[in-house]
Amino acid sequence: MNFDIFFQQVPDGDGAWWQMLASGLQWTLLVALFAWIMAFALGSLVGVARTTEKRWLIRAGNAYVELFRNIPLIVQFFLWYFVVPDVIPAVKAWVITLDPTRHQFFTAVVCLGFFTSARIAEQVRSGIQSLARGQRNAGYAIGLTQTQTYRYVLLPMAYRIIIPPLTSELMNLIKNTAVAYSIGLTELFFRTREMGEMTFRYFEAFAAATVIYVLIALAANRVMAWIERRVAVPGMIAGAH
Amino acid sequence: MGDLDFDVIGRALPYLAHGMQYTVQLTVVAFAGGVVFGTLLALARLSSFKPLALAAAGYVNLMRSIPLLLVIFWFYFLAPVLLQSLTGAERPPQIGAERSAYITFILFEAAYFCEIMRAGIQSIAKGQAAAGFALGLDYWQVMRRIVLPQAFRNMLPVLLTQAIVLFQDVSLVSLLNVTDFVGAAVKIAQRDSRVIEMYLFVAVVYFLLCFALSSGARRLQLRLAIVR
Numbered sequence: 001m002n003f004d005i006f007f008q009q010v011p012d013g014d015g016a017w018w019q020m021l022a023s024g025l026q027w028t029l030l031v032a033l034f035a036w037i038m039a040f041a042l043g044s045l046v047g048v049a050r051t052t053e054k055r056w057l058i059r060a061g062n063a064y065v066e067l068f069r070n071i072p073l074i075v076q077f078f079l080w081y082f083v084v085p086d087v088i089p090a091v092k093a094w095v096i097t098l099d100p101t102r103h104q105f106f107t108a109v110v111c112l113g114f115f116t117s118a119r120i121a122e123q124v125r126s127g128i129q130s131l132a133r134g135q136r137n138a139g140y141a142i143g144l145t146q147t148q149t150y151r152y153v154l155l156p157m158a159y160r161i162i163i164p165p166l167t168s169e170l171m172n173l174i175k176n177t178a179v180a181y182s183i184g185l186t187e188l189f190f191r192t193r194e195m196g197e198m199t200f201r202y203f204e205a206f207a208a209a210t211v212i213y214v215l216i217a218l219a220a221n222r223v224m225a226w227i228e229r230r231v232a233v234p235g236m237i238a239g240a241h
Numbered sequence: 242m243g244d245l246d247f248d249v250i251g252r253a254l255p256y257l258a259h260g261m262q263y264t265v266q267l268t269v270v271a272f273a274g275g276v277v278f279g280t281l282l283a284l285a286r287l288s289s290f291k292p293l294a295l296a297a298a299g300y301v302n303l304m305r306s307i308p309l310l311l312v313i314f315w316f317y318f319l320a321p322v323l324l325q326s327l328t329g330a331e332r333p334p335q336i337g338a339e340r341s342a343y344i345t346f347i348l349f350e351a352a353y354f355c356e357i358m359r360a361g362i363q364s365i366a367k368g369q370a371a372a373g374f375a376l377g378l379d380y381w382q383v384m385r386r387i388v389l390p391q392a393f394r395n396m397l398p399v400l401l402t403q404a405i406v407l408f409q410d411v412s413l414v415s416l417l418n419v420t421d422f423v424g425a426a427v428k429i430a431q432r433d434s435r436v437i438e439m440y441l442f443v444a445v446v447y448f449l450l451c452f453a454l455s456s457g458a459r460r461l462q463l464r465l466a467i468v469r
Contacts, residue, residue, distance in 0.1 A: 070451035071444050072409035074416070075423060078440045086437050171306065178308035182416055189310055202318045210307050210315075217306035 005201045006208070017195050021208060024191030029216075031108045031187060032174045038113030039120050039173070046117065047124025048150060061121065068118035073111075073179050080111040081183045101186070108180040108187075116173045123165045127158035160231055167224035171217050188212060249435040250442050253425075260425030261446075263339070267421065268408045271346035275407070276400065278347060279354025284384065286359055297355070304352035310413055316345040317417055338417035350407055357399050361392030398462035405454050409447065422446070 006018040013020070050061035068076070081104075085092040095103055131154060139149030178189035186194075192209040196202040250257075285297035304312070320341045321333035328334075365388050373383035393400075415424035423443060430439035 066452060066455075067448070070405075070409075070448045070455065072412040072423065072447055074412050075440065075444050075447060078427075078436075079444055082436045083440050175306075175308040178310040179413070181310065189308065192311070193314065196314075196318070206311065206315050206318070209311055210303075213307045213311065214303065 003204070005199060005204050008199070011198065017199070017205075020191045020195060021188065021205075021212070024186060024188035025212060027105070027185060027187040028174070028177045028189075031105065031112065031177045031180060031185070032170075034109045035112035035116060035177075036170060036173055038109065039116035039169075042113065042117035043120025044124050044155075046121035047128070048155070050121065050125045051128045051154075052146075061125075065118045065121050068115050069122075073115055073176060074182050076115055077107070077111050077179060077182050081107045100184070104180065104183050104185040107183055108177065108185050112173060112176055112180075115176070116169060119169050119172070120166065123162045123169065124158060127162035128154050130161060131157055160228075160233065163224060163228045163231075167221060170220050170224060174216055174220060175213070245438055246435060247438050247442075249429065249433050249438055253429040253433075253439075256429060257422065257425050260420050260422040263420065264408070264411050264422040267342060267346060267411050267414070268404070270343055271350050271407060271411070272404050274343075274347035275350030275354045276358075278351035280358045280389065282351055282355035283358035283362060286355065287362060301352040301355050304349055305356075309349060309410055310416065312349050313342065313345050313413060313417065316348070317341050320344055338414065338419045342411075342414045342417070342419060346407070346411065350403070353403055353406075354400070357396050357403060358392060360399075361396035362388055364395050365391050394465070398458050398465065401458040401461065402455065405451050405458070408454070409451065412447075 006021075007016050009016055010020055046061045046064050049057040050065075052058065071079075085095045098106070135153055135157065136149055139153040140146075144152065177187055180187050181190045181193070184190070188209060192205050195205040199205070282297050282301060285293050286301065288294045288297075317338055320336050324330070324336070325333040369387055369391070370383050373387045378386070411421055412423040414421050415427055418424065420428065426439045426443045430436045
């Protein structure tokens with residue numbers, strides 16, 4: 001193991017290899033951040049839809065979750081990147097105005113956003129369903145509308161309950177950004193492979209990437225644990241001391 | 242959409258079937274190997290011998306915090322070097338991505354199966370193992386005849402769900418140019434310039450298979466829940 005390689009200049013590039021990996025890391029984190037926001041919003045909506053009394057909403061929510069859970073992520077990347085622009089002219093018209101990096105970035109965010117949202121929807125649904133029936137009834141009894149009952153009674157409790165599974169979904173999302181390599185986004189894994197291929201120092205490159213991914217996973221885990229402690233309602237949920 | 246040609250699928254069907262055969266083969270081998278190795282890891286994690294428990298926990302946490310894609314490439318590059326140092330050969334043996342993938346998936350999935358089996362083992366009442374020891378069985382007999390069969394049974398739906406995830410994850414080997422189901426489709430798509438048709442077909446096939454499998458897993462879960 002020789003660390004000098006990280007300070008060697010990239011041929012035909014500006015900067016050293018460690019800067020290449022750092023720029024890859026930036027893309028990884030950016031994709032993860034935007035995809036998480038999208039997945040959280042969409043997943044909450046779909047998850048809530050599946051707990052309402054409306055038959056068609058439940059059906060549609062179930063179909064949504066099944067659709068994104070039963071197709072491999074890499075195939076979903078290919079669908080968003082190659083198929084969607086080709087079958088929807090409006091998307092194609094927009095995509096050709098973008099530079100390739102932008103196109104890859106948006107594709108990665110949308111693809112991972114939808115993919116992760118199905119998983120979050122599943123967690124949100126089970127969180128809401130784990131609440132006692134009386135919670136919802138109490139909301140209606142004091143005159144709240146359905147929207148208000150979700151907003152002020154059900155969701156605040158459900159989100160707190162599902163923080164641990166959401167933590168693993170966040171870590172999965174960060175790991176899944178590596179699949180964006182398949183459409184050519186220059187995220188961390190892409191840069192790692194590039195470094196291995198151009199310098200033949202696979203061991204150093206992959207070791208560095210491994211350490212970085214482990215550190216991100218740890219950081220994500222700590223942040224979620226911090227949030228869990230911050231929002232804990234004393235005496236309400238197991239684990240909130 | 243007027244110029245789509247779905248006949249390309251019919252013509253490529255034997256090649257695609259060949260790819261699917263590899264995908265299924267890798268899934269089955271990795272599942273069996275992963276469950277065996279994962280169960281051993283789970284026993285190690287629950288061991289009262291601290292260094293062993295720590296080593297197993299370290300392995301599992303490491304595998305679970307890095308992307309599968311990274312692991313696939315790690316083994317692809319390192320397996321030949323490792324084998325060379327083990328066998329003392331002059332040159333690294335040519336393993337190829339097809340075969341290194343088996344090692345990768347067994348070792349990677351074992352970390353996930355370990356956590357499932359650990360939960361399964363912990364779900365068995367302590368009295369069960371204690372009763373076994375009281376009868377004079379040793380540790381391995383207690384595990385093999387009393388704890389593990391029950392743990393396995395309780396965790397069967399979760400193991401199946403993980404098997405479906407594994408079935409989908411296998412598609413990542415196509416990035417190493419392996420001709421699994423996705424790899425076969427990518428090659429046809431590029432050769433015949435029929436990207437749209439091929440990727441739609443792959444998506445539909447995966448969806449139907451995984452949907453059927455996960456419905457089966459759900460039904461199994463309901464049946465097991467009633468029995469208990």
